[in-house]
Amino acid sequence: MTAIKDAWEVLGGRPGLVSRVSAVVRRDVLDARLPVRELARACVGACALAAAELGARRAGLAQVPAVTVDDGAVATAFHSERLIQVDGRAPVAFAPLSRFWRTADGWVRTHANYPHHRARLLAALGLPADASAEQVAGRLAERSALEAEEAVQDAGGLAVALRTPREWRAHPQAAEVAARPLVERAVLDTAPARVLPPVDRAAAPLLPAAGLRVLDLTRVLAGPVATRTLALLGADVLRVDAPWLPELPDLHADTGFGKRSATLDLAAGRDTLEELLSTADVVVTGYRPGALDRFGLAPRALAERHPGLVMAQVSAWGGYGPWAGRRGFDSLVQVATGIAVIEGAADRPGALPAQALDHGTGYLLAAAVLRALTEQSYDGGSRLVRLALTRTAHWLTTGIRPAPAGGAPYPGPDAWLAGTDSPLGRLRHARPSVSFTGGPTTWTRPPVPWGSDPAGWR
Template sequence: MTRLASFWSGLGGDPALVSRVSAVERSGVLPSRLPVREFAGACVGVCALAAAELAARRTGGGEVPAVRVDDGAVATAFVSERHLRVDGRAAESFAPLSRFWRTADGWVRTHANYPHHRARLLSALGAPEDPDAVAAVLAGRSAQDVEETVTAAGGLAVALRTPGEWAAHGQAAAVARLPLVERVRLDSAPAREFAPVGVGDPLLPAAGLRVLDLTRVIAGPVATRTLALLGADVLRLDPPGMPELPDQHTDTGFGKRSALLDLASGREVFEKLLASADVVVTGYRPGSLDRFGLSAEAPAERRPGVVVAQLSAWGATGPWAGRRGFDSLVQVATGVARIEGEKDRPGALPAQALDHGTGYLLAAGVLRALSDQADEGGSRLVRVALARTAAELLAGGAGDAVPGGEVSATPWLAERDSPLGRLRYALPPVEFEGGPRDWARGPGVWGADAARWL
């Protein structure tokens, strides 16, 4: 509970509420050298506690519902993409060119799941779309050269670093100055007045709240998927020319609606949505949405009282702030992959724990901001970064490799029909007394909904 208490304090929560959390520990889950099991449980635990706190406020200010964190549920959710089945078919994972590669002096990891990233990688390397050809090119170049060349072309490649090498990097220094969850009051907007929520079945602390979801991949969608679980009307917006990976959308689309909107040509539609949004969540590179009026402060100027939640890979400041990034690449840059690997080969965490953990932390930050608004008012900024989450995980220290145990995921899996087919999926790990145990709706077809509020 020490880590959970630390996270909760960083979110501005009442320390006394930590006593409302109980844990079911299962030592065989999420085996690793770094303390992933404890870290994952703390991320989910503070999210559930923030939800329970808001629930108590909206039902009349009584006792905060008891929170339960079960390592089995958390571990299952942290690898939800592996458990997903669509009509019995397993979800597609990393593409063939998204992997570790040997270089002349070490290792790099590339990310090429999206077609445009794959095309940029191959163009930068001057290689055909063939793993053997790519391996041959990379074997003759230094890891640093590959990182710089591919990055300059808009692709994704990161050289493997040790924790010490990362600590000496300028981006690590920028990240070290940040809190795990950055929380800023932006203005003096009036205190939020919540409509009361009855003690129903289930208890939905985010009922009636509108969330604009401009995120992709895993961390941001996990955060908004969690807000949808808690009753929020979540509308995800994607640009028409940037298709999402189908299985990724299925896994993270529970509880939400999905619409396509060009923020340039559809500016009037977007401004109408923003005018009545309670929360705006963005997951694009810092600065990339500023031209659409989506900097940290701009939404609050048009919609006083809004909560702006921002996610990035490397952080909002520092030499790498504007770089693209994914969980797997942050693991490589920060030294996590070196710790989790063997002497002659890098490794990886047992889950995309930076993505999932950051997602639950972001949702927790939003929920705490909503509670703070009821007391103090003010538009709020909540900001997280995968690299800062990695720093927190690394701060827990590394031990000997923990062997995996025989813990079945079956108790935390469910099935349902959906417009995408028959789904098997991981149940949400956020659990508090009276709260929801599943999403009210499954994922729909990507981009098939209207860009409007219900």
């Protein structure tokens, strides 16, 4: 339980509340050389405790409800995007050009799941739009890994050279990441205390975020996991995407539970955006740091116009250091930070058993939002919380100790899968892993087609 205590401490929670958390330990889940099981358990446990704490605050309970973290449920949830099925069809995983490639001196990993990232990768390599994987392999084999990384990144694409843990520690971005807390928290002003309407303590289930409006400006994967969790807990979550950037269908299905989905051109629709912000309680962003500032979404600018907001930001590399403006995904962070070498070798890179940086950071982000809401109810203030996949990677590689082996057997994910009818078709999906006494066990609504809702609150 040490990792849960550490996560809860950095979230600002009262230490004594950790005693309300118990774990069902299972062996053979999220097996890796790094303590992925302990990371996953800690992130989900801290999130569930933050939810239980807010629920107790709103329901006037004398004691925070007990939290149970089951490794089986957590492992299943951490594979949710791999387990989702629509009408029996298995999900599409990584695109053909999203993979490791040999370079003249090592390895590079690319990410080209989205069409615009694929186009930028090919343009950086001087290849036509219909280029084959063999052509990409040929071009990358001619360059060093660092040359390929820089060329693709400069073109707005995604590629990262494989680094050993020592090489990453020597990088200036690593020093910036290590100098910051796992969860950055700030109070931006002296807005009055948030008045949270009470929830009926006899109501079932207890929904800590009931009645709260969450504007979801995130994309795969950590941000949508966070907002999916807030939707589970009762929040009215409206995800807004640019009309020209559709989400990948299977990822949209997996992370869309409990949410509505709208499209909006933030530049042309500034009035609509301001209407949404004027009555929002929480704004969650998952784009590169600073990418949304031109739309008035910088935290301090937001707090000046709409005091009392909780603003939550998640990024790949962090909003600081030489890589602050870079695009990134979980798979690329694993490659840059040496995790791919730890889980494989320098001459044959590996990967974590799940996109644990994404999922873990997503649950921590939701926990940070819930804790900010609880703190606001006492002390007020517009609040900012920030997380980065690289900081979670730093915690995984240097801050978490592996727990002793053992525990109950893991029977596989089936016990934690459910079937739900939806406008997208019949879904097989992971059940929620966030669990506390009296809390919700599923979402109130299934995912809807991308962009099918109006850009407005209910």
